[in-house]
Amino acid sequence: MKTYRTITAALLLAVSLSSCESLLDVSNPNYFTDDQMAEFMAGSAEAEQQVLTGLVGTLPSYINIYNASMNGGYSNLYAYESNFEFRRFIQSGDVVEGSQLNQGTYSKWYQNLPSNTYWRTDQPVENYGYYLGPVFKVGPAQKALDFLTEDKMEKYPSMRASRAQALTLKAVAYMLLMERYTDLKDVTSTTKQGWPIYNKFDYNAPQEPLSVADTWAWVNETFAEAVELFHTSTYGDKGYTIGSDVNSIYDIDCAVAQYYRARAALDSKEWDTVIEAATDLLNHMPDFIKAEDYGMNQELLPLVNQRGGVSESLPNGTYWSGIDFNAAQNAFYNLDKNPEAIFGGARGSSSIFWSNCALNVLKNTPSGYYQVDKGIYDALSDNDCRKACILAADFDGYRVYSNNGADTTWFAYTMPKYTSLKWAASSAIGYKNHTNDANTSDNVYLRSSAVWLMLAEAYAQKGDNAKAEETLNKLLAARTVKGAPAMTCSNTMTGKNTMEKVKLQWRIEMWGEGDWAFYNQKRWGALNQRGDNHWSKTQIPAEGLTWEIPQTERQGNPYWK
Numbered sequence: 414m415k416t417y418r419t420i421t422a423a424l425l426l427a428v429s430l431s432s433c434e435s436l437l438d439v440s441n442p443n444y445f446t447d448d449q450m451a452e453f454m455a456g457s458a459e460a461e462q463q464v465l466t467g468l469v470g471t472l473p474s475y476i477n478i479y480n481a482s483m484n485g486g487y488s489n490l491y492a493y494e495s496n497f498e499f500r501r502f503i504q505s506g507d508v509v510e511g512s513q514l515n516q517g518t519y520s521k522w523y524q525n526l527p528s529n530t531y532w533r534t535d536q537p538v539e540n541y542g543y544y545l546g547p548v549f550k551v552g553p554a555q556k557a558l559d560f561l562t563e564d565k566m567e568k569y570p571s572m573r574a575s576r577a578q579a580l581t582l583k584a585v586a587y588m589l590l591m592e593r594y595t596d597l598k599d600v601t602s603t604t605k606q607g608w609p610i611y612n613k614f615d616y617n618a619p620q621e622p623l624s625v626a627d628t629w630a631w632v633n634e635t636f637a638e639a640v641e642l643f644h645t646s647t648y649g650d651k652g653y654t655i656g657s658d659v660n661s662i663y664d665i666d667c668a669v670a671q672y673y674r675a676r677a678a679l680d681s682k683e684w685d686t687v688i689e690a691a692t693d694l695l696n697h698m699p700d701f702i703k704a705e706d707y708g709m710n711q712e713l714l715p716l717v718n719q720r721g722g723v724s725e726s727l728p729n730g731t732y733w734s735g736i737d738f739n740a741a742q743n744a745f746y747n748l749d750k751n752p753e754a755i756f757g758g759a760r761g762s763s764s765i766f767w768s769n770c771a772l773n774v775l776k777n778t779p780s781g782y783y784q785v786d787k788g789i790y791d792a793l794s795d796n797d798c799r800k801a802c803i804l805a806a807d808f809d810g811y812r813v814y815s816n817n818g819a820d821t822t823w824f825a826y827t828m829p830k831y832t833s834l835k836w837a838a839s840s841a842i843g844y845k846n847h848t849n850d851a852n853t854s855d856n857v858y859l860r861s862s863a864v865w866l867m868l869a870e871a872y873a874q875k876g877d878n879a880k881a882e883e884t885l886n887k888l889l890a891a892r893t894v895k896g897a898p899a900m901t902c903s904n905t906m907t908g909k910n911t912m913e914k915v916k917l918q919w920r921i922e923m924w925g926e927g928d929w930a931f932y933n934q935k936r937w938g939a940l941n942q943r944g945d946n947h948w949s950k951t952q953i954p955a956e957g958l959t960w961e962i963p964q965t966e967r968q969g970n971p972y973w974k
Contacts, residue, residue: 458571478494485538508784518780525951553579554583566642571646574652576639576642587635594608594959651667667693668756682874692868694864698752706743716736740840754859758855773836776838783832785831804828804831813826831946858927869882934958
């Protein structure tokens, strides 16, 4: 078994089953040389596709990794990379989880407890597990890149998209490491350490980290190469595969590359690159979620909550008789209603993964009620569909059923004011008995609204306030409730400068999605103030914004300072 040190552990852990071979120089029956591979393909389109599928077919599963190693060896919801992102959101101050009396699962993150030293080098899960997420992406990406060389692309044109997919995944990995382990105020530093870049799936001697500036340059250049390959490939439309089926949504295409390229450029203050990447992506994905499909309108909650009637077949004679707000009605669970979806999981496939399931308050008890920060709510226009899916007042007697599939046991609670119904659904797609089965509903992991916001921010950071507000106006118009005058920067955010408007829309639109709230604050160098509805006012500690290099990485690489 090969052994690796530092980040090269990815080349073992991520693909360990295919990296075992004798220490003797003998032929491995599971390994083909380049000559054997070429002979196998021999001009056959079918064989060529079989090879490419073997090389890059599993790469989408590494965008949001599920691996027990990240969670100290335990396989549960906490072993998803997106769960680590969710912890960052809970820390941000844009959300209130539960209450002082009914504290939620992520209470230590919401409270930013002093005992929660997640960033420290000696934390085996919260630091090392967070580190493993991006590290596990490097191995499969590099393994594919070792075969997908430039000369092979000339011989086999279909390999251009495959190389682009592998480059995208590798660049995403290093971008995430830079976001987590370096200070985003130092993006141009030529003296501070960035990360070592490994370029071969093999034994690797420890390498000295590049400078912060050089690492960001490598990330940005790698994304640029991936996009160029996508554009000149035969994959989709210039590398874009737009649609709601599993083949379109669960793949690494040019939209995924441009999404992360824009994010990396935003981190590294390359505003022109953000504008170029975002504009290209949005030209291919210009549509928005319809206002009526954005979450669940709070006005429906009393009807969804209705109970009554008699049924002889149920032990206590009570059955559910209110309206059902099925996940099919909510764009955040239904790809057919979500033209903004860039990457995610389609129902009925093996690509479903944990993301935002905890935010469905219709399935939760008080400890799982997630409320929007009062400052965000107060800034919303009455003409905004996003305000329509936030409770304007406490809702007494919300009934939660036991998850026994028969609706026989009910518990009544008070759902507090400002609770978000963005991910509300009383049943999953295809279900009528209120089960919590998520595998029949879609999952949206990346969506284009974040790209509109990246574009607006890049214009604002460049000082082009007119372009920034023009961009925000498109998003605001799409979020205007049906029949109301279109919202604009001028009629909804008076008294704010352009960058303040951008920041506010980030907080509103991307509430609960990924780790945007956390890393936006890190990038801006300013924490969001907690409003009056928070039961804990403790902010993210300064040292908690940038992780220390984990011990395991340091022990394997003597070049870390």
